[in-house]
């Protein structure tokens with residue numbers, strides 16, 4: 001049956017419906033759909049105005065049928081748009097997915113070793129004290145009884161800032177700084193950076209780390225020193241490590257020794273790493289020289305002490321089997337991520 005075209009109050013209802021259906025279908029967002037709804041079904045729309053002007057039943061029914069069809073079309077279109085919007089959101093964000101893993105950082109291998117060293121000393125009842133890196137010549141050399149002619153005082157060995165100021169060449173300065181301001185008994189350790197004019201090589205860098213230990217009390221002997229040292233080395237490297245003590249000279253200790261630890265790689269039988277000696281040189285130690293006590297105002301008749309110092313970077317290299325300590329300073333993530 002052919003549909004009859006209805007014209008109500010000069011409105012071509014069929015053309016209006018076609019136009020409205022077209023606009024509804026073309027609305028690609030909910031905002032556009034709302035606009036279409038207001039335009040074709042709103043209070044001021046042609047359709048509503050026509051409805052208000054209707055006087056006969058037939059026209060009323062025809063117009064209402066159009067209204068209903070348009071409302072249904074809008075609802076359907078709205079559902080469609082909602083669905084596509086949801087789908088788009090879904091593609092962009094799936095809240096049920098596990099989060100992207102965060103890359104976790106960790107402490108630098110040297111920092112890890114420094115913390116371990118601190119823990120060992122704290123376990124022994126020592127106090128960790130900070131000391132400055134920019135130092136006076138007095139604290140770095142004079143107070144430590146270093147002779148004026150000692151080669152380490154040279155500009156070729158030490159970084160001077162001016163005639164009286166330098167970058168500390170060892171953490172032994174921490175001994176002086178502490179003793180100047182405190183009274184014995186003292187059990188302290190200083191850990192930090194030290195500076196020397198060394199050409200970078202697999203075994204040395206111009207900037208490295210040391211730990212310095214100092215014990216001052218009554219009747220301290222070399223045996224106390226060796227006991228503490230053994231404890232430290234075994235806590236650091238394992239119970240099966242051997243320590244070897246050799247006589248040496250340091251101006252701030254008398255007697256002075258140097259100590260070695262059995263090679264971590266071969267256990268002492270000899271390998272490329274320890275240059276077939278079976279031993280690694282760890283640091284220096286000794287009984288505090290009375291001249292040092294006098295320099296800080298301690299009575300050497302009343303007080304005695306021991307001190308030792310060793311390089312942290314070498315400990316870390318040993319522990320991790322790193323053949324070149326410069327690797328600690330290069331910040332190559334491929335290396336650092338392994339620890």
Ligand code: DAH
Nearest residue numbers: 170172284285286307308309
């Ligand atoms: N300060 C020395 C150095 O840097 C290491 C050292 C040797 C420290 C003997 C000491 C010591 O406390 O008693 O080579």
